[in-house]
Amino acid sequence: MKNQWYTISVYSENNVGLLNRISGIFLKRHINIESLNVSKSEIENVSKFTIVIHSTEDWARKIVNQIEKQVEVIKAYYHTDDETIYQESALFKIASHLLFDERQIQNIIKESNSQIVTVSRDFFVLAKTGRRHEIDEMHDALEPYGIMQFVRSGRIAVSKAAMPITNILAEFQNQ
Template structure:
């Protein structure tokens, strides 16, 4: 079976140690986590882990089954890139003089649809939101000028189809 990109969504209670246990599931199977984001979800008191992996569908199914066995996990899902809408954000810290001295920097900002977040005497910070390849492309264009600092977020994603998690939680709350 061919490897592809999968986004795993894990809905859980927000308890200490769960991130460590979830990452251990990937470690045991020698599957690298390409991106990880944890935030509150659309459901009160429920956190959402968004994990991106490059593996086969059989392996992602096994991983999701193992994740769901964790006590604090409510439900886990996996989706292909075609089934999700996703973005990443990156920040680039660049020497301030380049903003004024290098016309090409201004062109890169405009062509990349990046935003200037702040300008200080010694540096300025750009923010770029988009797909991984768009951020990589901007990074490659800025690299020859010197990037003082660079950071990229994990993937954030929503599914194109309705997620059944809200209905599952409603049923669970009725039972208890």
């Protein structure tokens, strides 16, 4: 089996220590978490972890099975990139003089469909939302001019197929 990108979605109760136990599952298997996002989900009082790994399907399945053994976890799924719609966001802090002195910077902003978030005397901040490779391409284009600061968010994703989590919760609440 070959390695590919997997997005793992974990629906859980919002309890202290769960993130530590979930990350321990990856640590034991020497699998790096490439991206992590935790937020509230579409279901009241249920959190959603979105975890990205580069691994085999066999390992993704095993990890999901281990995660589901955690008491607070309601359900976990794994999906390939083709099965999800996903985005990441990034912020780039660049020296202000470049905005006016380097015409290519303006071209990069336009071609990448990024936005200027703020401009001050010393720096300006660009925001870019898109796929990982789009953010990487923008980073590579800006790097020769000097990036003062850079930060990227974790992946946010929804599956293309229906997620039966709402039905599972309804059954759980009716028991």
